[in-house]
Amino acid sequence: MSSTLHRRAQLTAIAALRWRMFVNGLRTKRGKMELVSRILITAAFALGGLGGFTAATGFAWYFVSQNKAEYLATLFWPIFFFWQVFPVMATAFTNNPDSSELLRFPLNYSSYFLIRLAYGFFDPASALGCLGLFGILLGASFARPILFPWTLLVVLTFALFNLVLMLTVFAWLERWLAQRRTREIMGVLFVLVMLSFQLIGPMMERLEKKPRPELGNATRIMVQVQAVLPPGLAADAIAQVTHSHYLVGVSSLFFLAALTAAIGSLLHLRLRAQFRGENLSEAAARPVVAQPQGLQVGWNLSGFSQPVAAVFEKEVRYLARSGPMLLTLVMPLFMLVIFRLGPANSLRHSNFLGRTPDMAFPGAVAYALLVLTNLVFNSFGGDAAGVQFFYASPVGFRQIMLGKNLTHASILLTNTALAWVAVSYFYGTPHLAVTIATVAGLLFAVPLNFAAGNLLSIYSPKKRDFATFGRQNASHTTVLASLGLQIVIVGIGVAAFFLAHLYKNPWIAVLLFLALAAISIPIYMIVLRRIDGFAIQRRETLLAELCRA
Amino acid sequence: MDLAPTISTQGLSRRFGDLVAVDGVDLRVSPGQFFGFLGPNGAGKSTTIKMLTGLLAPSSGRIEILGIDLNAYPVEVKRQIGVVPEGMALFGRLTGAEFLSFAGRMYGLDRITAAKRAAELLEFMQLADQPRKLVTDYSHGMQKKLALAAAVIHAPKVLFLDEPFEGVDAIAAGTLKSMLQGMIARGATIFLTSHVLEIVERLCSHVAIIHQGRLVAQGSLEELRAGVEAQTPAASGDGNTAAPSGEKLTLEQLFLRIVGGTHRTEQELSWLE
Numbered sequence: 164m165s166s167t168l169h170r171r172a173q174l175t176a177i178a179a180l181r182w183r184m185f186v187n188g189l190r191t192k193r194g195k196m197e198l199v200s201r202i203l204i205t206a207a208f209a210l211g212g213l214g215g216f217t218a219a220t221g222f223a224w225y226f227v228s229q230n231k232a233e234y235l236a237t238l239f240w241p242i243f244f245f246w247q248v249f250p251v252m253a254t255a256f257t258n259n260p261d262s263s264e265l266l267r268f269p270l271n272y273s274s275y276f277l278i279r280l281a282y283g284f285f286d287p288a289s290a291l292g293c294l295g296l297f298g299i300l301l302g303a304s305f306a307r308p309i310l311f312p313w314t315l316l317v318v319l320t321f322a323l324f325n326l327v328l329m330l331t332v333f334a335w336l337e338r339w340l341a342q343r344r345t346r347e348i349m350g351v352l353f354v355l356v357m358l359s360f361q362l363i364g365p366m367m368e369r370l371e372k373k374p375r376p377e378l379g380n381a382t383r384i385m386v387q388v389q390a391v392l393p394p395g396l397a398a399d400a401i402a403q404v405t406h407s408h409y410l411v412g413v414s415s416l417f418f419l420a421a422l423t424a425a426i427g428s429l430l431h432l433r434l435r436a437q438f439r440g441e442n443l444s445e446a447a448a449r450p451v452v453a454q455p456q457g458l459q460v461g462w463n464l465s466g467f468s469q470p471v472a473a474v475f476e477k478e479v480r481y482l483a484r485s486g487p488m489l490l491t492l493v494m495p496l497f498m499l500v501i502f503r504l505g506p507a508n509s510l511r512h513s514n515f516l517g518r519t520p521d522m523a524f525p526g527a528v529a530y531a532l533l534v535l536t537n538l539v540f541n542s543f544g545g546d547a548a549g550v551q552f553f554y555a556s557p558v559g560f561r562q563i564m565l566g567k568n569l570t571h572a573s574i575l576l577t578n579t580a581l582a583w584v585a586v587s588y589f590y591g592t593p594h595l596a597v598t599i600a601t602v603a604g605l606l607f608a609v610p611l612n613f614a615a616g617n618l619l620s621i622y623s624p625k626k627r628d629f630a631t632f633g634r635q636n637a638s639h640t641t642v643l644a645s646l647g648l649q650i651v652i653v654g655i656g657v658a659a660f661f662l663a664h665l666y667k668n669p670w671i672a673v674l675l676f677l678a679l680a681a682i683s684i685p686i687y688m689i690v691l692r693r694i695d696g697f698a699i700q701r702r703e704t705l706l707a708e709l710c711r712a
Numbered sequence: 713m714d715l716a717p718t719i720s721t722q723g724l725s726r727r728f729g730d731l732v733a734v735d736g737v738d739l740r741v742s743p744g745q746f747f748g749f750l751g752p753n754g755a756g757k758s759t760t761i762k763m764l765t766g767l768l769a770p771s772s773g774r775i776e777i778l779g780i781d782l783n784a785y786p787v788e789v790k791r792q793i794g795v796v797p798e799g800m801a802l803f804g805r806l807t808g809a810e811f812l813s814f815a816g817r818m819y820g821l822d823r824i825t826a827a828k829r830a831a832e833l834l835e836f837m838q839l840a841d842q843p844r845k846l847v848t849d850y851s852h853g854m855q856k857k858l859a860l861a862a863a864v865i866h867a868p869k870v871l872f873l874d875e876p877f878e879g880v881d882a883i884a885a886g887t888l889k890s891m892l893q894g895m896i897a898r899g900a901t902i903f904l905t906s907h908v909l910e911i912v913e914r915l916c917s918h919v920a921i922i923h924q925g926r927l928v929a930q931g932s933l934e935e936l937r938a939g940v941e942a943q944t945p946a947a948s949g950d951g952n953t954a955a956p957s958g959e960k961l962t963l964e965q966l967f968l969r970i971v972g973g974t975h976r977t978e979q980e981l982s983w984l985e
Contacts, residue, residue, distance in 0.1 A: 458831060459809045461823040473817035477803060477810075484805050484846070551801035552862075554767050556818045557790035699769075706767065710799045 170274050177265065177278060193623065193640075193704065200639035204646075212291040215242075216298040223302025227310065232402035238299055239321065239394035246292035246325040247332065266438065275438050276431065283330045289322075296322055303401060313404050317416055321397040324423040331426050334433035340486025393422055467569070470558040474566025475573075481545055482570070488538070495531040495578055496585055521597040523590045525660065527582035528601050529653055532608060535571055536645045539616035541638070542567045544627040548710045560621075560698035561691055568613050568691075575609065596669035603676035604659070608652045610680070610687035615648050617690055621701045624708045655679065716779055718743045718870055718901040719764065724773035726759050733759045735925035736773070741903060741918070746896050748916035749905045752971055756925045757905040758798055761874050764903070765795045777870060791820065793870045794863035800855055801862075804848030808839050808858050811847055812865055819866035826865070833861040837887060853884035860888055864895065871895065873904040877911050889915060913963035923971045937961050940969050 188194040219238050226234040265278065283289055296318045304311040339345040389395040396419040403412030464472040482488055542564070543550050553563050579602075586593055593601075625638040656676075663672035698705070719741035726734040734756040741747045751757045762768035764775060766786050775782040777789045795801070803811055809830050816826025834840040837857040839850075847858060856876060863871060871892075877885050892902055892915065906912050912919060913933070920930040929936055937960060961969075 458824075458827045459813060460827045461810075461813045461817055463823060469817045469820065469822065472823075473814045477806060477814050480810060481803075481805050545805075546803065548799035548801055549803040551767060551797045551799055552803070552815070552818075555765055555790060555795040555797065555801060556815075557787045557820070558818050559787065703768065 170271065173268070173270060173274055174277070196623075197639045200643040203643055204639055208287050208291060212294040215291065216294045219295045219298025220302040220305075223299040224306045225302075227303045227306035227401075227405060230405065232303070232405040233398055235299065235303070235401055236389060236395050236398035238295070239397045240389070242292050242295040243325060243394045245295075246288050247329055249288040249291075250286060250329060250333070266440065272435065272438050276434055279330060279434055280326065283326050286329070288329065289326055292325055293322055307405065310401065310405065313412075314401055317397050317400045317419075320416060320419050320423060321393065324393050324419060324426065327423055327427045327430055331430040331433070334430060334437075336486075336490070338433060338436075340490065391418070393419055396422070464569070467565075468562060470556075470562045471566040471569065474563050475569050478567055478570035479573075482538075482574070485545075491534050491537065492574060492578065494534050495527050496581055521593045522660075524583060524586045524593040524597060525601045525604065525656065527586060528579050528605065529608075529656065531575060531578035531582060532605070532612065532652075533649055535575060536612070536616070536649065538574075539568075539571050539612055540619045540641045540645045541625055541627065542616065542620035543624050543705065543709055544620075546709065547626050547628075550705060550709045554698075554702060554706065559695045561694050564617050564620075564691060564694050568617070571613070571616075572609065575605070579605065594669060596673065600660070600663070600669055600672040600676060603673045603680065604656050606680035607676045607683050608656070611652065611683040612648065614683070614687040614690040615644065617694055618697065619644055621694070621697050621705060624705050626709050626711065716743075717741055717776070718745070718778055719747075719903060720776045721764070722774045724760070724763060724775060725771050726756075726763060726768065727771045732925050734763070734770075734922075737922065737925075737927045739920060739927065739930070741901060743901055744896065744899055745901055745918050746892070746916045747901070747903045748912035748919040749903060749922065750909070750912065750919055750967060751905075751922035755922045755971075757922060758874055760922065761872055761903070761905055762797070765793065765797065765872050766790060767795075767797060791866075792868055793872060794866070794868035795871075796856075796859045796863045796873045796876055798874045800859040802847050802855060802859060805846055807844060807846060808834055808850070809843055811858065812862055815862040816865045821866060829865050830861075833865060836891070837861050852879045853881050856880050857884055857887060860891065864891070869900055871900060871902045871904075873902065875905055875907065877906055877908050885911070909962075909964045909967060919963070921967060921970050929966075929970050933963065933966075936966050936970075940966055 189198060219242075222238055223235060226232055226238075265275070270278075284293075300311070300314050300318045303314045339348075390399055396415045400412050400415035400419065403409070403415060462472055462476040464475055467475070482492075543553075546553070553560065583593065583598065619638075619641045623638045623640045623644075625641065659672040659675040662675070663669045717740045719739060721737055721739040724734060724737040724739070725732065737756075737760060739760075749757055749760065759768065763770045764777070764782075766782060766789070770783075778792055780789050782789050803814070806814065809827075812830030812833055813823070813826045816829055817823055821829065831840070834843075837860075839854060839857060839861075847855065850858060856879070860873070860876060863873075873892075876888060876892075880888065889911075896902060904912075904916070916933075918930075918932050919936065921928050921936075929939065931939070940961065
C-alpha cells in the first residue's frame with residue numbers, strides 16, 4: 164500500500180474509531196444523558212454563535228459596501244480574542260481528546276500533526292470562531308460578490324492561524340506548567356505582568372490630560388500597530404483589494420500566512436517532542452539524587468478527624484503540583500486586571516465601575532466560585548484509579564467529601580481575600596456592607612455548589628489528568644447542570660444586589676443572602692449525611708469511569 | 713480442630729445483565745492460610761476479589777470476613793483487611809512517603825505512627841532512595857511494591873491481592889514474596905489471584921480454581937492432586953497435562969486438567985509466517 168493510501172486508511176480508521184466510541188457510549192443510560200446534555204450545550208453555544216454570525220455578516224456587509232473594508236479589523240479582533248481566550252478561561256468546554264494514545268500505532272508524524280489539528284477544530288471556540296468568520300465572508304461577498312474567492316482565502320488563512328495559535332499556546336503552556344522550575348518562572352512572569360499593568364493606568368491618565376492631537380497620534384500609532392498583527396493583516400488583505408491595491412493586499416495575506424507558518428513551526432516543535440514519546444513528568448526534569456529526608460509527618464487540622472485532614476492534605480498537594488489547575492485558580496485576579504484596563508477603564512466616564520467599584524468585589528468572588536466548578540463538580544476526576552482506595556478504606560465518603568470540600572472552601576476563601584485586596588488596590592476599598600453582603604452571598608452559594616458538586620461528582624464523574632491542560636473535557640451532564648446552577652445563583656445574587664440598590668440599603672442584600680444561606684446550609688448537610696449511600700449505590704459507575712486505562 | 717474461617721462465602725453470585733460472572737461460589741479460607749485463587753481469563757477471579765473487598769456489590773449470596781458480615785458491617789471489615797486491587801489504587805501525584813502516610817491515616821493510624829511506618833516500609837521495599845519522586849513516575853514494579861506497602865501499613869489480619877506479581881521483575885517479586893511470607897508467619901491470612909502458577913505453587917498452601925464463574929476445585933495442593941488423580945489416570949491427557957510416572961502433578965498440570973485447557977501448538981495463522 165502506498166504511503167498516501169496508508170495514511171488515508173489510518174485517518175479513516177481514526178474517524179471510524181471516534182464514531183464507534185460515540186455510538187458505543189450511547190449504550191448506557193449515562194451515555195444517553197451525556198448526548199442530551201451535549202445537544203443542549205451545543206444549542207446554547209450555537210445560539211450565541213448565531214448572534215455573532217449575524218452581527219459579523221451585517222457589519223461586514225456595511226463596511227465593504229461603504230468602501231471602508233479596513234474597519235473589518237473591528238470584527239477580526241474580537242474573533243481572535245474569543246478564539247484564544249475562551250479555551251483558557253473555560254477548559255471544561257474544550258473538547259480535544261488526548262491523541263497520545265494513538266502513538267502506539269505506526270502513525271507517521273504528518274498524520275499525527277493533522278489529527279491534532281483536526282481535534283482542534285472540534286473545540287467550541289474554533290467552531291464559533293469559524294462561524295464568525297463565515298459571517299464576515301458572507302457579508303463581504305453580499306456587498307461585493309467578486310470579493311468572494313479572495314475573502315474566502317483570507318478567512319481560511321486567518322482561521323488556520325487561530326487554530327494553530329490556540330494549539331501552540333496550549334501545548335507550550337502544558338510544557339511549561341508541567342515542571343516545577345518552568346512553573347516558577349511562569350509564576351514570576353505572571354506577577355511581573357500583573358505589576359506592569361499598573362503602569363498603564365497612569366500612562367492613560369497622562370495621555371488623557373494631554374491635548375487632543377497627541378491622543379490622536381496615539382490612536383493612529385495603535386491603528387498602525389494593529390494593522391501588522393494577524394487580525395489587522397486579515398482586514399488589510401481584504402481592504403487593499405477592495406481599493407484595487409492588489410499587491411499590498413497579497414503581501415498582507417502573505418505576512419499572515421508567514422505568521423501562521425512561524426507559529427506552526429513552534430507547534431511542530433512541541434508535537435514532534437510528544438510524537439517521540441516525551442514524558443512531561445516533574446521527576447524526569449530533576450537530577451535523581453538520593454537525599455536523606457526526615458520523618459514526613461502529615462498535616463493536622465484541629466477539629467477534624469485524621470481521615471479528613473489526610474484527604475485535605477492530599478488534595479492540596481495535588482493542586483499545588485498541577486500547574487494548569489493553579490493557573491485556572493488565579494484567573495479571577497487576572498480578570499480583575501483585565502477589567503481594570505478594559506471595560507472598567509473605558510466605562511469610568513459612563514459611571515459603571517468608576518462610580519460603583521463595589522460591584523467589582525462580588526463580581527470577582529462570583530468568578531472565583533465559577534472557576535472552582537471544574538474541581539467541585541468532579542471531585543474524584545483527578546483521583547482516577549485512586550478512587551478504589553477510598554472504596555477499600557474504612558472511611559466513609561462523608562469524611563472524604565468533607566476533606567475535599569474543605570480544600571475547595573480554603574481555595575475560595577484565599578481567592579476571596581486576594582480579590583478583596585486587589586479590588587481595594589485597583590478600584591478602591593469596597594463598602595463594608597458590600598463586603599459583608601458578598602461573604603453572606605458565599606454562605607448561600609458555596610453550600611449549594613458543594614451539595615450539587617458532591618452529587619454530580621458521584622453521579623457523573625469524568626477522569627482527568629491534573630498535569631495536562633485543556634486536552635480533556637468535563638462530563639457534558641456536569642457542565643450543563645453546573646452551568647444551570649451558576650445561572651440561578653448569579654441571578655439570585657444580582658437580584659439581591661439590585662434590590663439593595665433600589666432601596667439604597669446594601670444591608671437588604673446581606674439579610675436576603677443570610678436567609679438563603681439558612682436554606683442552602685441544611686441542604687448541604689443533608690447531602691453530606693447521605694453521601695455514603697449514594698457512593699455505594701454508584702460504586703460501579705464511579706469505578707468503571709475513573710479506573711479505565 | 714476446625715477453626716472458624718477467615719473468609720467465607722455462601723452462594724456468592726454476580727450478574728452483569730445476562731452474563732453470570734460469578735455463580736454460587738462457596739469459599740472457605742482458614743486463618744493463616746496463604747490462599748491462591750486461580751482461573752483462566754474471564755473466569756470471575758477479579759469479580760470475586762472485588763466483591764470480597766467491597767469494591768463490587770454481589771447480586772446474591774453472603775460474604776463473611778473474620779466472622780463479620782461484609783454487607784452489614786463494611787467499615788468494620790475494611791478496618792481489618794488490606795487490599796491491592798487490579799488498578800493498584802494509587803494516587804499518582806503524591807510521593808511514595810506522602811501516599812503511605814495518607815494511607816495509614818485513612819486506616820486510623822495517628823499521623824506520627826503513619827509517618828514512621830511509611831518510612832520503614834519505603835526502606836523495606838527499597839523505595840526510599842528517591843523521596844521526591846511522584847508515584848506516577850514510578851516503574852510498574854515500584855508501584856506494585858508501593859501498593860502492597862499501603863495495603864499492609866495498618867497491619868491487617870487479612871490481605872487481598874489481585875495479581876500482585878503481574879509485570880514485576882524477579883528482584884521486586886522477591887521483596888514482595890519475603891514480605892508476604894513474613895505476614896503469614898505472624899498469623900495473617902492472604903488471599904491472592906495470580907496467573908503465575910509457579911509462584912502460587914511455591915507460596916500458597918491452599919488454592920481454589922474458578923472456571924466460567926463456578927468454583928471447580930478447592931483445597932490444599934495435595935487434596936487437589938488426589939482429587940484429580942482419582943478422576944483421571946496419570947497417563948491420560950496430552951503432554952501438557954500429564955506428569956512423568958512417579959512425579960507429582962505440577963499446579964499448572966492440575967490447573968489444565970481441571971479447567972480442561974490445552975496449549976495450542978498447531979500453526980493456524982498462515983499470514984504470520
